[in-house]
Amino acid sequence: MTTSQSRVRVLLSGGWVFDGTGSDPGVADVLVEDGVIVEVGTGLDADTVVDVSGATVLPGFFDCHVHLTASGMDLMERVTKPFSYQFYEAARNLQATLATGVTTVRDAGGSDLGIQQAVADDLMPGPRVLLAINIIGQTGGHTDGWFASGHDLPLSLPHPGRPAGIADGPDEMRKVVRSMLRAGADVIKICTTGGVLSPRDEPTHTQFTPAEIEVAVQEAAAVGRDVMAHAQGTEGIKNAVRAGVRSIEHGIFLDDETISMMLERGTWLVPTLVAPRAVLEAAAAGANLPPVVVEKARAVSEIHRDSVRRAVEAGVNIALGTDSGVGPHGRNLEELVLMQECGMTPTQALAAGTGRAAQLCRVDETVGRIAPGQVADLVVVDGDVSDVATLPGRIRQVWQRGKVSVDRT
Numbered sequence: 001m002t003t004s005q006s007r008v009r010v011l012l013s014g015g016w017v018f019d020g021t022g023s024d025p026g027v028a029d030v031l032v033e034d035g036v037i038v039e040v041g042t043g044l045d046a047d048t049v050v051d052v053s054g055a056t057v058l059p060g061f062f063d064c065h066v067h068l069t070a071s072g073m074d075l076m077e078r079v080t081k082p083f084s085y086q087f088y089e090a091a092r093n094l095q096a097t098l099a100t101g102v103t104t105v106r107d108a109g110g111s112d113l114g115i116q117q118a119v120a121d122d123l124m125p126g127p128r129v130l131l132a133i134n135i136i137g138q139t140g141g142h143t144d145g146w147f148a149s150g151h152d153l154p155l156s157l158p159h160p161g162r163p164a165g166i167a168d169g170p171d172e173m174r175k176v177v178r179s180m181l182r183a184g185a186d187v188i189k190i191c192t193t194g195g196v197l198s199p200r201d202e203p204t205h206t207q208f209t210p211a212e213i214e215v216a217v218q219e220a221a222a223v224g225r226d227v228m229a230h231a232q233g234t235e236g237i238k239n240a241v242r243a244g245v246r247s248i249e250h251g252i253f254l255d256d257e258t259i260s261m262m263l264e265r266g267t268w269l270v271p272t273l274v275a276p277r278a279v280l281e282a283a284a285a286g287a288n289l290p291p292v293v294v295e296k297a298r299a300v301s302e303i304h305r306d307s308v309r310r311a312v313e314a315g316v317n318i319a320l321g322t323d324s325g326v327g328p329h330g331r332n333l334e335e336l337v338l339m340q341e342c343g344m345t346p347t348q349a350l351a352a353g354t355g356r357a358a359q360l361c362r363v364d365e366t367v368g369r370i371a372p373g374q375v376a377d378l379v380v381v382d383g384d385v386s387d388v389a390t391l392p393g394r395i396r397q398v399w400q401r402g403k404v405s406v407d408r409t
Helices: 075-080 085-099 113-120 170-182 210-222 234-243 256-265 274-284 291-314 334-341 346-352 355-360
Strands: 009-013 029-033 036-041 048-051 055-059 061-066 102-107 128-131 187-191 226-231 247-250 268-270 378-382 395-400 403-407
Touching: 061 085, 061 355, 085 102, 085 113, 085 395, 085 403, 113 128, 170 187, 170 210, 187 210, 210 226, 210 234, 226 234, 234 247, 234 256, 256 291, 274 291, 274 334, 291 334, 334 346, 346 355
Parallel strands: 009 048, 061 102, 102 128, 187 226, 226 247, 247 268
Antiparallel strands: 009 029, 029 036, 055 378, 378 395, 395 403
């Protein structure tokens, strides 16, 4: 039998299709062959027909900001778990993320090349993983785990596959960026401001000099990589945008000038609106968090939402990200509701989690849309997609590379 004769064609028939571009859903069938979408239309036939009547077929979702090896911010849990436990938690977190329809994640610090390869080789189920390896920050900055007690508790303890992430000065920045690239980074993650979770700084504090940030961007660009910046305070966001950082993560204090700069340079925003809420939920549930961290989360919540509302209104490029790991994995699509509350239409929010997110990650030639030539990462949802709040509970199937990975039929 020839190769062409042995190929199995699968048709998802009878449903609506949201193609990931932001266009309204339309009635269409999706023809898949060898894990790739070959045709979208009507009157198609195939060896195997899957009836998706009464459902909508979407591209697999992206989450552009997760921490798979983190499962909450409780300090005592972090210091009492065995070192290797994080990798078993990552396996669980990957599975929970896939079950909610997310088929690609960008790990913003924590996962190493082994986790990425284990998923790619089907050793464990999970979404496709893009890696930052470890977060790069300055001494005394957002990722410096030093406490006034003298204890040092970094979020991601260095190991052979996850180099240390502290850098001071352009020369150290160059070396640390290169160490992340050597370890397999698909994107470089830096911190240009303080943050909510770091007890010794504030979200408004500016971190890394423009020269340090420029070095990170240059080194990443030399091998075709981008830089994502944890950036919450206004001046730190501006420094990142000026230096050519591709995406601003969080973006809590955006002023009009910053938004104009982002529009002019095409800089993306990954809002992670759910993250401050996750901190407050964890504290209410009894998590061992420094009181200053909880207070900061409470203080920035409404400011954060207002900044994102203005960015949405202005037309800034936006992609879905959650900071899962700060909060529970598997609740990624809750971000869609918060994005809608900030002025996005349901189709805009869905596009931010599919085709637009793929553009941010520069993988849009192969994933993120329902179109010929795209990998058949698909989500089948009962009913239409206008009500994003109920969407997670209506997921019928999740497909990866043309095969069903999650089936709730």
